[in-house]
Amino acid sequence: MTNAEKKKVIIVGAGDGGIILSHRIKKDFDVTLIDKSTMHYFQPWQLHIAFSGAKEKKIEKRKLIPRGAKFINKEVKKVDLANRKVVLDGEELSYDYLVVDTGSRGDYSKIPGHQELFNEFGDFHSNTEAAERLWSKVKSFSGGDAVIGISYPTYKCPPSPDEAAFLFEEYINKHKLKQKTKIMFITPFPRAYPAEQMNEIVEQTMKERNIEIFTFFDVESIDTKNRIINSIEGDKLHYDFAAIVPPHRGAGIVEGFSDDDGFVKTDKFKLNIGDYDDAYCMGDATNIPTSKSAVTAHLESKVIRDRLLGIDSRFNGRTHCPFEFGYRKATFVIGSYDDPVVKLKPSTFMYLMKMGMKYMAWQVIRNQMEWFLEPYFKMTDPKKLSKKNK
Numbered sequence: 001m002t003n004a005e006k007k008k009v010i011i012v013g014a015g016d017g018g019i020i021l022s023h024r025i026k027k028d029f030d031v032t033l034i035d036k037s038t039m040h041y042f043q044p045w046q047l048h049i050a051f052s053g054a055k056e057k058k059i060e061k062r063k064l065i066p067r068g069a070k071f072i073n074k075e076v077k078k079v080d081l082a083n084r085k086v087v088l089d090g091e092e093l094s095y096d097y098l099v100v101d102t103g104s105r106g107d108y109s110k111i112p113g114h115q116e117l118f119n120e121f122g123d124f125h126s127n128t129e130a131a132e133r134l135w136s137k138v139k140s141f142s143g144g145d146a147v148i149g150i151s152y153p154t155y156k157c158p159p160s161p162d163e164a165a166f167l168f169e170e171y172i173n174k175h176k177l178k179q180k181t182k183i184m185f186i187t188p189f190p191r192a193y194p195a196e197q198m199n200e201i202v203e204q205t206m207k208e209r210n211i212e213i214f215t216f217f218d219v220e221s222i223d224t225k226n227r228i229i230n231s232i233e234g235d236k237l238h239y240d241f242a243a244i245v246p247p248h249r250g251a252g253i254v255e256g257f258s259d260d261d262g263f264v265k266t267d268k269f270k271l272n273i274g275d276y277d278d279a280y281c282m283g284d285a286t287n288i289p290t291s292k293s294a295v296t297a298h299l300e301s302k303v304i305r306d307r308l309l310g311i312d313s314r315f316n317g318r319t320h321c322p323f324e325f326g327y328r329k330a331t332f333v334i335g336s337y338d339d340p341v342v343k344l345k346p347s348t349f350m351y352l353m354k355m356g357m358k359y360m361a362w363q364v365i366r367n368q369m370e371w372f373l374e375p376y377f378k379m380t381d382p383k384k385l386s387k388k389n390k
């Protein structure tokens with residue numbers, strides 16, 4: 001079949017999800033990817049830059065567009081599902097099928113003072129430069145009050161704030177600053193980690209490492225002059241060092257189907273936008289109740305490929321998030337819509353698996369690792385794991 005005979009798929013956002021989907025469907029469809037950026041970032045590595053000074057240039061690459069697909073380097077202003085139109089600056093494109101993969105980003109304007117905090121400290125959640133800024137603060141920290149955590153319930157990579165607290169503790173312990181430091185972990189959730197089973201391990205570990213947990217802490221404002229973080233609930237925490245994950249937003253470009261935070265109203269099983277059967281959403285951009293993670297986008301891309309090919313696949317909400325505990329130990333947060341997260345004790349083996357992901361990331365998004373990942377995801381199915389765990 002020539003490209004002219006194939007159905008036209010437009011993928012808005014060439015992130016982890018959009019790229020892997022384009023590689024999966026390139027033979028069967030005429031694919032156009034649109035992204036405002038030409039670069040792709042391996043976001044998990046920001047944690048290691050920020051808390052262990054990792055110097056890894058390979059986390060940035062030009063977008064890995066499949067041969068035969070078109071790439072348009074522009075910002076999409078609006079998606080009009082009723083008229084099947086994608087609106088760019090001064091141009092409109094039509095499609096047979098649309099997939100939105102515009103990700104999520106930190107919104108530093110939502111909490112007064114957050115932008116100033118970000119300007120001074122950087123963070124581990126936005127880009128390489130901000131992670132390097134945070135690393136310079138970690139390196140120059142000589143003891144005092146350290147506040148690490150989440151400001152708002154919507155953010156990507158659920159384990160990352162807890163991982164940040166563990167990596168920071170490991171650093172100050174190794175640099176003999178533990179006696180001079182109070183580490184405080186803040187979260188708007190009722191637990192240090194939202195999923196109860198995993199939280200049992202997380203809270204126990206935080207207790208052992210003297211990390212104080214402040215639950216139901218919704219950040220209201222940050223007073224950067226007096227170095228105070230205020231919560232809606234009335235708590236005030238002083239900081240000398242702070243690394244706070246910002247509230248996250250979606251792109252807000254899908255007309256009539258964006259929620260208040262700009263996320264796309266998506267069917268949690270079929271991944272259609274609203275009841276449009278020619279429009280899908282995936283990855284961080286959706287409002288579905290599962291982790292915002294690259295693994296989620298990866299698994300959703302299989303469902304969307306199938307559905308584009310007329311196969312009635314459904315997404316089961318599967319999560320598989322690596323979770324680092326410091327001291328070369330890690331676990332994975334594995335669950336689904338129907339299966340609660342499995343309580344998996346951190347181990348060095350799982351740490352090595354997490355670190356290995358960096359080396360496979362580019363092959364994964366080019367759809368070259370399915371020979372390994374397909375059996376791996378089956379082997380680690382939450383139902384199977386929880387039976388083994390009993």
Ligand SMILES: Cc1cc2nc3c(=O)[nH]c(=O)nc-3n(C[C@H](O)[C@H](O)[C@H](O)COP(=O)(O)OP(=O)(O)OC[C@H]3O[C@@H](n4cnc5c(N)ncnc54)[C@H](O)[C@@H]3O)c2cc1C
Pocket residue numbers: 012013014015016017018034035036037042043044045046047074075076077101102103104124125126156157160251253282283284285292293294295296297320321322
């Ligand atoms: C510190 C940290 C650690 C993490 N660790 C892990 C981990 O261990 N495992 C894991 O699975 N996930 C992890 N994640 C999460 C993971 O990186 C994201 O969930 C994943 O990248 C989301 O992929 P996506 O395709 O949805 O969006 P993205 O990869 O963010 O891509 C979105 C794309 O859309 C483009 N875009 C946005 N708006 C527009 C527009 N209007 N017009 C054109 N283009 C647009 C952007 O330029 C971008 O290229 C981590 C994230 C962080 C920050």
